[in-house]
Each structure stands twice: as structure tokens, then as C-alpha cells.
Amino acid sequence: MQHKVKVTVLDKKLYPELQAQYCAVPESGACPCYNVGDEYIFERYGSADDFWxxxxxxxxxxxxxxxxxxxxxxxxxCSEAWDAISRYIYTGLQGGSIMRGWMKDERVMITCCSDGTRPVIFKIERLDYFAVWFEGDLADTECERIRSLLGKVEGVTDVVFRKETNGEFAEVYVEPSVATEEILDAIKGQKSFRIVRVD
Structure with missing residues (x-):
């Protein structure tokens, strides 16, 4: 199983009375680096390594x-935000529990940057997936057939196809309880494509 991390900007706060009292620029305003609704995906698979x-x-x-x-x-x-979120991103990319016992879902954390006069609030989510590699290039009809078969597996949340220089694979996003065998069982016996490996 592989892991990505999704980061979403949930909110931006502003405390003008604190800025007026303590900041060198008393009307600094809200954080200019982020927007509510911004989304980020961190990946660490193949040649991708967004963390570093x-x-x-x-x-x-x-x-x-x-x-x-x-x-x-x-x-x-931003360095203030990175200092606050990077530990959770790194943990998620390794498949670890981001915040067990504090959040309802241990794969999620709500945190904020350390700028006390204008904090940005982030939602950090670990996304679990299998990389299912296929032999050769898949036709659109084959991709749709695979997506349909995998969509019937309880706990599969999405299927995204990607092409790399060394082949084509499907990112099969799953709940943590889904096993590799369930993915393979769902698409075995198909004559129009062959699975090379599952990471």
C-alpha cells in the first residue's frame, strides 16, 4: 500500500487588535500566502518526493x-506553516497514524500555523492507495472496465489512471481495511489486460 497526503486550507483567522499592539506593521492583515479552499497533494512514490x-x-x-x-x-x-504541518505530512506519507486518539479518524489532523496574529487552519489527510501496474497501454474501455470492477469492492473510494515512462498504473484509493487480495480478486480473469505488480 502507498500513501499520499492531502492538505486543505479550512480557514484563515485575523486578530487585528494583536497586530495593532505587537506587530511592526500594525495593519498587516490576513495571511497573504494561503486562500480558504486551497488544496495540496503530497506524493512520495517513484520519482516524486514532494516533501523534500x-x-x-x-x-x-x-x-x-x-x-x-x-x-x-x-x-x-510558508516557513511558519511548514513548521506546523510538515511533521503530519511526513507521518502520513510513511503510512503512520497522524493523530490517533485525538481525532475521530487517525488519518486526519486539524492544525494551524504558528502566526498568532493571523493563523491559517489546515486539514491534513492521509490517502491510502494501491498502485496497480498493467502491461502495455490500456484502452479507454479497459480503464472504464477496471474502474467499474474495482468500484464494486467495499472500501474502494476512487480509481485514477496514470502513465509513467515505465508503464501505466491505476491508483486505487481505499479505506485502510482493504487488502491487496481484494483488489486482485476484483479484476482477475480479465483477458484484455494483464497485471504486472501491485505496490
Whole structure:
């Protein structure tokens, strides 16, 4: 099983009375680096390793100006935010429990950056998936057939197909209880494609 981490900006707070009292620029305003609704995906599979680049190019959905948003193509995550979220991202990428016993789902954490006058609140989620590799290129009809078969497995939440230089694979997103055998059983015996391996 492989793991990604999704980070979502849930909210931005502003405490103008604290900025007026303590900040060198008393009207600094809300954090300019993030927008409510921004989403990021961190990956660590194959040649991808987003963690070691402080999340540069992890922005997948932006509700503001992408070129001015942290984690986009122009700048990595803000250091104050990165200090707060990186430990959870790293844990999730390794398949660990992000916050067992505190959150309803141990794969989720709600946290915020350490800027006390304008904190940004983040939701961090571990996404579990199997990388199912196929021989050769799959036709669109084969992809739809695979997606349909896997969609019948309880605990499969999504199927996304990706092409790499060394082949094509499906990211099969699952609940933690789904075993490799359940994925293989769902698509075995098909003559139009052959599974090479499951990571």
C-alpha cells in the first residue's frame, strides 16, 4: 500500500487588535500566502518526493492567484506553516497514524500555523492507495472496465489512471481495511489486460 497526503486550507483567522499592539506593521492583515479552499497533494512514490521540496508544486486547487499562493509553482510553503504541518505530512506519507486518539479518524489532523496574529487552519489527510501496474497501454474501455470492477469492492473510494515512462498504473484509493487480495480478486480473469505488480 502507498500513501499520499492531502492538505486543505479550512480557514484563515485575523486578530487585528494583536497586530495593532505587537506587530511592526500594525495593519498587516490576513495571511497573504494561503486562500480558504486551497488544496495540496503530497506524493512520495517513484520519482516524486514532494516533501523534500517544502511542497513546491503541490497546489492542486487554488481559490486565489496561483502565482502568489504558497505551494504553487513560484514558492514553497510558508516557513511558519511548514513548521506546523510538515511533521503530519511526513507521518502520513510513511503510512503512520497522524493523530490517533485525538481525532475521530487517525488519518486526519486539524492544525494551524504558528502566526498568532493571523493563523491559517489546515486539514491534513492521509490517502491510502494501491498502485496497480498493467502491461502495455490500456484502452479507454479497459480503464472504464477496471474502474467499474474495482468500484464494486467495499472500501474502494476512487480509481485514477496514470502513465509513467515505465508503464501505466491505476491508483486505487481505499479505506485502510482493504487488502491487496481484494483488489486482485476484483479484476482477475480479465483477458484484455494483464497485471504486472501491485505496490
Amino acid at each position: 521540496h517544502m511542497g513546491l508544486n503541490t497546489l492542486t486547487h487554488c481559490t486565489g492567484n496561483e502565482s502568489l499562493t504558497a505551494g504553487g509553482s513560484k514558492m514553497p510553503h
